Amino acid sequence: MIPEIVILAMIAVFLGLRLYSVLGRRAEHEEEPKAPYVDRFQGPGKASAEQPAEPPRTAVTELQAKPDVMPQVERGVQSIIAADRGFDIVSFLEGAKGAYGMILEAYWQGDKETLRELCDDSVYQGFAGAIDAREEAGETLDNRLIRIEDATIRDAEVERKEARITVRFVADIAAVTRDGEGNVVAGSLDDAIESRDIWTFARRTDSRSPDWQLVETDEG
Numbered sequence: 001m002i003p004e005i006v007i008l009a010m011i012a013v014f015l016g017l018r019l020y021s022v023l024g025r026r027a028e029h030e031e032e033p034k035a036p037y038v039d040r041f042q043g044p045g046k047a048s049a050e051q052p053a054e055p056p057r058t059a060v061t062e063l064q065a066k067p068d069v070m071p072q073v074e075r076g077v078q079s080i081i082a083a084d085r086g087f088d089i090v091s092f093l094e095g096a097k098g099a100y101g102m103i104l105e106a107y108w109q110g111d112k113e114t115l116r117e118l119c120d121d122s123v124y125q126g127f128a129g130a131i132d133a134r135e136e137a138g139e140t141l142d143n144r145l146i147r148i149e150d151a152t153i154r155d156a157e158v159e160r161k162e163a164r165i166t167v168r169f170v171a172d173i174a175a176v177t178r179d180g181e182g183n184v185v186a187g188s189l190d191d192a193i194e195s196r197d198i199w200t201f202a203r204r205t206d207s208r209s210p211d212w213q214l215v216e217t218d219e220g
Contacts, residue, residue, distance in 0.1 A: 115128065173192060
């Protein structure tokens with residue numbers, strides 16, 4: 001019995017030594033110094049060995065990538081950026097789309113206060129006159145802006161420290177005109193009509209206010 005125990009103990013010691021030798025070499029291999037995570041992860045500003053990093057895309061390069069952008073528009077945007085380093089064309093377009101919806105809603109609802117804030121005097125007077133005429137006729141508008149399909153810059157310039165940008169909007173609008181009793185006299189909410197508007201926004205490049213105002217409207 002004792003010889004068997006001794007033999008089993010010797011086998012256990014042998015296996016333990018073998019296991020230690022294998023794990024010990026593996027641990028030594030795994031403990032080799034590794035490159036820092038920041039070096040192994042190739043972010044947007046770091047080139048990998050296989051593929052060089054692309055130059056950062058700016059608002060101007062995004063504008064240049066559009067096939068329908070005219071050279072004078074690109075030059076105009078560049079001149080605005082030169083006059084106002086804080087100007088960003090992408091942010092402007094998002095703001096212009098928001099202003100488009102706000103101004104239309106204000107006009108449809110007869111909200112002259114909002115129109116006065118977002119429009120210059122000449123454009124405001126045009127909207128206010130149309131609102132007054134509509135109210136005198138006892139009519140109301142029940143219009144809905146369904147979606148803005150496209151907003152494209154058609155012109156841009158700086159003159160006497162005033163930046164002006166013209167945007168062409170293509171939008172789907174459901175238009176309904178109701179009489180004083182609420183009856184529909186024109187249009188339908190079930191059928192959206194494509195609307196094309198050309199609006200010009202302006203602001204002083206030396207102004208601390210970032211706000212743009214609508215200074216001109218046209219159909220397009």
